[in-house]
Amino acid sequence: MDALGLPSAPAAGGIAGVDREPFELFLIHEGRLLDEREFEAWMELFTEDGLYWVPSTSGEPDPYNQASLFFDDRQLMKTRIERLRHPRIHIQTPPSRTNHMVSNVVVEEADEKAGTYLVSSSMMMGEFRLDVQRIFIGRQFHRLVREGDSFRIALKRVNLINCDTAFEAMAVPI
Amino acid sequence: MFDGTPDEISKLIEPGRVHRRVYTDEDIFELEMERIFNRAWMFAGHTSQIPNIGDYITTDIGRQPIIFIRHKDGSPQVLLNRCAHRGPKLCNDPCGNARALTCLYHGWSYDTDGSLIDVAMPEGSAPHFDKKDFGLAKAARMGEYRGFIFVSFAEKGASFDEFLGPMKANIDDLVDRAPEGAISLDAGIHRYFFRGNWKLQVENVLDSYHVPFSHASTVNKKGEQFSRREGDKEGAQVIDEKKGKKESTSDVWKGRRSYVVDFGHGWTSNTELKEGERSSPAYDAYKEALAAKVGHERMEEILAPEFHNSLLYPNCSIMGLNMHVRVIRPVTTDLTEVTVYPVKLVGAPDEMNAANIRLLNVTHSAASFVQTDDLEAFRRTQVGLQSVQSDWIDLSRGMGEEQADSHYNATSESAMHEMAIRAQYQAWLYYMCEAA
Numbered sequence A: 001m002d003a004l005g006l007p008s009a010p011a012a013g014g015i016a017g018v019d020r021e022p023f024e025l026f027l028i029h030e031g032r033l034l035d036e037r038e039f040e041a042w043m044e045l046f047t048e049d050g051l052y053w054v055p056s057t058s059g060e061p062d063p064y065n066q067a068s069l070f071f072d073d074r075q076l077m078k079t080r081i082e083r084l085r086h087p088r089i090h091i092q093t094p095p096s097r098t099n100h101m102v103s104n105v106v107v108e109e110a111d112e113k114a115g116t117y118l119v120s121s122s123m124m125m126g127e128f129r130l131d132v133q134r135i136f137i138g139r140q141f142h143r144l145v146r147e148g149d150s151f152r153i154a155l156k157r158v159n160l161i162n163c164d165t166a167f168e169a170m171a172v173p174i
Numbered sequence B: 001m002f003d004g005t006p007d008e009i010s011k012l013i014e015p016g017r018v019h020r021r022v023y024t025d026e027d028i029f030e031l032e033m034e035r036i037f038n039r040a041w042m043f044a045g046h047t048s049q050i051p052n053i054g055d056y057i058t059t060d061i062g063r064q065p066i067i068f069i070r071h072k073d074g075s076p077q078v079l080l081n082r083c084a085h086r087g088p089k090l091c092n093d094p095c096g097n098a099r100a101l102t103c104l105y106h107g108w109s110y111d112t113d114g115s116l117i118d119v120a121m122p123e124g125s126a127p128h129f130d131k132k133d134f135g136l137a138k139a140a141r142m143g144e145y146r147g148f149i150f151v152s153f154a155e156k157g158a159s160f161d162e163f164l165g166p167m168k169a170n171i172d173d174l175v176d177r178a179p180e181g182a183i184s185l186d187a188g189i190h191r192y193f194f195r196g197n198w199k200l201q202v203e204n205v206l207d208s209y210h211v212p213f214s215h216a217s218t219v220n221k222k223g224e225q226f227s228r229r230e231g232d233k234e235g236a237q238v239i240d241e242k243k244g245k246k247e248s249t250s251d252v253w254k255g256r257r258s259y260v261v262d263f264g265h266g267w268t269s270n271t272e273l274k275e276g277e278r279s280s281p282a283y284d285a286y287k288e289a290l291a292a293k294v295g296h297e298r299m300e301e302i303l304a305p306e307f308h309n310s311l312l313y314p315n316c317s318i319m320g321l322n323m324h325v326r327v328i329r330p331v332t333t334d335l336t337e338v339t340v341y342p343v344k345l346v347g348a349p350d351e352m353n354a355a356n357i358r359l360l361n362v363t364h365s366a367a368s369f370v371q372t373d374d375l376e377a378f379r380r381t382q383v384g385l386q387s388v389q390s391d392w393i394d395l396s397r398g399m400g401e402e403q404a405d406s407h408y409n410a411t412s413e414s415a416m417h418e419m420a421i422r423a424q425y426q427a428w429l430y431y432m433c434e435a436a
């Protein structure tokens, strides 16, 4: 278990008999909002106390004790997005084009009564800006809360396979 | 042909301007590695990174791979990460603990101080082979101040004490904030690179002139930057909303000073924030912990910040505002890697250290709000400097306005000027010509 309550080694295969489709559709939707630069709508997917975490160490258990690439609560997300909208954000002049891909979706935990789920998936984000194309790839974990027909994100953790490399500057959430 | 004679080198630096080749020329870059990075005192690590005997980290100083390791007798050692036999990099992990260091290739093994313990099949060694001659190479000189370890690869040159000089106050300013009077660099690292010359990052550390323009995207409608310290409601007033023009640098920001001392070092003065209003549960608990150790009066003194950002030329910066130690590593003429170590204050409540770590993600990670716009400026500068129609870059702001400062034993000027960068090029000339 990490400091945010994610299991460190979820059982392979996850839970059988839970329909993956609604989760898959939700994750596709989430990535697409980022690709279409609908950052505010992306933020609204998170619960009010939702957290977005991209560790910079492999297997990192604690964002409160170690440096992270991203570790945003809603307030930081809001500041981040206001900056992304600023006409003079130089690192996005011109803006990046990105494409998120999601696959290998596994429902790791499901509490149908409470409407809470833990979903893991493989992710890839291709990014292109100023003649440079790069790929971010890893496995992500979403702790989701059912809300009506859809979900909200209580926690999103992305484990990039190259989390501890030296990165060129980045601006778009992964 | 460029031979690197003092005569050729001094032609590249004129009063208030620097030749573009200083950033773009491969011959000059090679000379810099030889004459600056292999001679000056360079930050190698902090003792908190290797608390126990056998603990090590591997890193690079300039282009040289090193092992920073705690020897059996407790002393920190800076060893070149290269087997004395045929040359492979000895330790491949970023960090670890070892009783001995064994080369993957032919199995030679070394003690934690670099002395050769064992060679495989010693019966085949040449008649005069002596293990004493085959220890790991070490930095020629090492110096420590409050856990900061610096090395010089040159036997001769300024002593560590001379090098550090008045910069001790900058280290004290940071370390004294810890209730236990010690910091710890064990909270992970941020690593980023940019396609530009290393000096662009070094210059930027003490460049306050760029902030209202480069970092416009971090400033709200009232002209205040987002809060960068635990307990602050908002950050510095960078832009003056009253002046009506969005790009007007605020008087508060304009009032900041920069300071230089010998060897290219320098710092900028504190950023004015609402110190009296700084409060949060984590910050208040921290203040209490500090006062319990040093007394209320001294606590107030320590928490009245003096320094925003400090530079120990050429490879180390210490930031007091968003507490971190930054190490600059040139890779090629137009590629630079930077490592940022968050600072933990030993004895501070966990939630205070957590807040510092969290805010540093926001200001100095590869995905941060502040650093990324600087990185874009460095990248674009490197592109711009490829043009040859104009050979000079201008650094003349505030020339002739330098003043002696007796309090710090330094030279001071408005931080909106370029004195600090000019001082870096005086140090650059000193290293490049002295070693010629």
Ligand SMILES: [Fe+2]
Residues within 6 Å of the ligand: B204, B210, B211, B214, B215, B370, B374
């Ligand atoms: Fe900057």
